[in-house]
Amino acid sequence: MEIWLLLVIISLSIYFLIITIFNKFQSSTKLPPGPPSIPILTNFLWLRRSPLQIESLLRSFIAKYGPILPLPIGPSPAIVIAERSIAHKALLQNAALFADRPTALAMSNIISTHHYNLASAPYGPLWRLLRRNLTSQILHPSRVKSYARSRKWYAMIYLLVIMCFGDKFDETQIKEIENVEQEEEFVVLYVDTLLDLELPDEKRKLTDDEIVTLCSEFLNAGTDTTSTTLQWIMANLVKYPEIQNKLFVEMKGVMGDGSREEVKEEDLGKLPYSKAVVLEGLRRHPPVHFVVPHAVKEDTELENYVIPRNGSVHFMVAEMGWDSKVWEDPMEFKPERFMKGGEEEEMAGFDLTGSKEIKMMPFGVGRRICPAIGLAMLHLEYFIANLVWRFQWKAVDGDAVDLAEKIEFTVLMKRPLKFLVSIC
Numbered sequence: 346m347e348i349w350l351l352l353v354i355i356s357l358s359i360y361f362l363i364i365t366i367f368n369k370f371q372s373s374t375k376l377p378p379g380p381p382s383i384p385i386l387t388n389f390l391w392l393r394r395s396p397l398q399i400e401s402l403l404r405s406f407i408a409k410y411g412p413i414l415p416l417p418i419g420p421s422p423a424i425v426i427a428e429r430s431i432a433h434k435a436l437l438q439n440a441a442l443f444a445d446r447p448t449a450l451a452m453s454n455i456i457s458t459h460h461y462n463l464a465s466a467p468y469g470p471l472w473r474l475l476r477r478n479l480t481s482q483i484l485h486p487s488r489v490k491s492y493a494r495s496r497k498w499y500a501m502i503y504l505l506v507i508m509c510f511g512d513k514f515d516e517t518q519i520k521e522i523e524n525v526e527q528e529e530e531f532v533v534l535y536v537d538t539l540l541d542l543e544l545p546d547e548k549r550k551l552t553d554d555e556i557v558t559l560c561s562e563f564l565n566a567g568t569d570t571t572s573t574t575l576q577w578i579m580a581n582l583v584k585y586p587e588i589q590n591k592l593f594v595e596m597k598g599v600m601g602d603g604s605r606e607e608v609k610e611e612d613l614g615k616l617p618y619s620k621a622v623v624l625e626g627l628r629r630h631p632p633v634h635f636v637v638p639h640a641v642k643e644d645t646e647l648e649n650y651v652i653p654r655n656g657s658v659h660f661m662v663a664e665m666g667w668d669s670k671v672w673e674d675p676m677e678f679k680p681e682r683f684m685k686g687g688e689e690e691e692m693a694g695f696d697l698t699g700s701k702e703i704k705m706m707p708f709g710v711g712r713r714i715c716p717a718i719g720l721a722m723l724h725l726e727y728f729i730a731n732l733v734w735r736f737q738w739k740a741v742d743g744d745a746v747d748l749a750e751k752i753e754f755t756v757l758m759k760r761p762l763k764f765l766v767s768i769c
């Protein structure tokens with residue numbers, strides 16, 4: 346091994362050791378109980394595992410030590426929270442305290458041009474400015490409706506559907522979709538709003554690099570999450586034809602004899618089962634199993650333990666939506682639970698923001714809740730409705746749908762969905 350490389354490894358190890366010992370010394374007595382760890386060695390062993398292995402290991406630790414535990418990865422303390430009521434205490438009852446993000450590593454500073462990125466911005470004036478700009482100018486309900494009408498947004502996601510589902514569409518359909526220059530319109534609009542902003546503290550405008558970072562964040566955050574959820578829902582509709590059929594029958598009641606080609610945005614409100622299918626998809630297959638890491642600005646007490654200010658807090662989204670104390674047969678795909686008479690008596694009243702009680706949190710909750718929750722729900726309902734109204738989706742003989750997962754940026758199907766599609 347090259348001598349310089351050896352020196353770098355030794356220096357990094359010493360640095361990690363000092364930071365870890367320092368952090369342990371500062372907070373070990375007040376941290377929640379967790380598995381024993383040896384500085385550096387435990388880090389190394391954990392980092393060799395895949396994200397899915399880490400998740401299942403965490404599950405076994407939670408069963409042993411409880412739903413709030415320290416995670417021995419990285420030099421600063423990381424706390425994992427797997428229980429709905431503790432997440433509620435942190436993210437809603439102490440919303441402002443838990444709304445910060447951990448300090449970014451040097452590398453991510455380069456990628457995200459020093460925090461000019463909404464998801465990683467520290468909780469403060471810059472984050473507030475960027476978030477308010479996004480929600481009031483781009484994601485405002487009136488704007489969201491106009492994207493829906495122009496169908497340009499949908500076209501972008503259709504492209505992703507094509508990517509996921511391979512060559513299942515005919516050429517004319519693909520051309521029709523590709524011809525819509527949807528992204529251009531959105532980017533021009535977003536850039537216009539960003540050009541007008543004046544940064545707090547520094548009293549200056551955003552640079553070109555910072556604007557590019559913000560636009561790419563918006564496109565990245567919005568596409569993978571939505572298309573992955575769509576893929577999981579379609580997988581379940583192929584696996585369970587009776588659910589697909591129930592959806593089609595509901596649509597027929599609203600759309601009539603079939604002469605209308607497109608389910609429109611205004612039809613969606615009349616399709617409760619379609620919404621139930623989307624909610625069940627988000628519960629059973631949340632596209633991210635952890636929210637973006639949170640942090641506290643000062644040492645904070647939670648459940649009689651200290652959440653240290655120099656660490657990170659991780660909320661286990663999937664665990665919460667699979668809690669058998671709330672959901673009967675949680676691993677089953679049963680949209681009926683969101684219909685009248687189901688576990689969630691009145692589907693229309695289901696509160697994804699968890700304000701009174703968290704039952705699932707696919708979009709996060711509290712101050713950092715996904716700002717595009719309305720847009721994402723609209724896209725998902727619109728896509729599912731149109732995909733089922735226009736096409737019939739069937740499993741390939743001898744190739745049953747496999748719901749095994751793999752983790753990339755989002756949680757994907759390990760074996761991509763295969764199906765036969767025919768026009769209804």
Ligand code: HEM
Nearest residue numbers: 463464566567570571574636637707708709713715717721
């Ligand atoms: C099914 C679709 C989606 C899901 C499940 C989802 C989920 C999430 C989650 C779990 C978070 C982190 C919440 C937290 O840190 O506590 C988040 C944050 C965020 N999402 Fe989404 N998201 C979706 C779609 C979108 C779309 C369509 C956009 C943009 C068009 C978007 C933009 C963002 C942004 C900018 C943040 C950072 C918010 C902040 O830190 O204040 N997301 N999303």
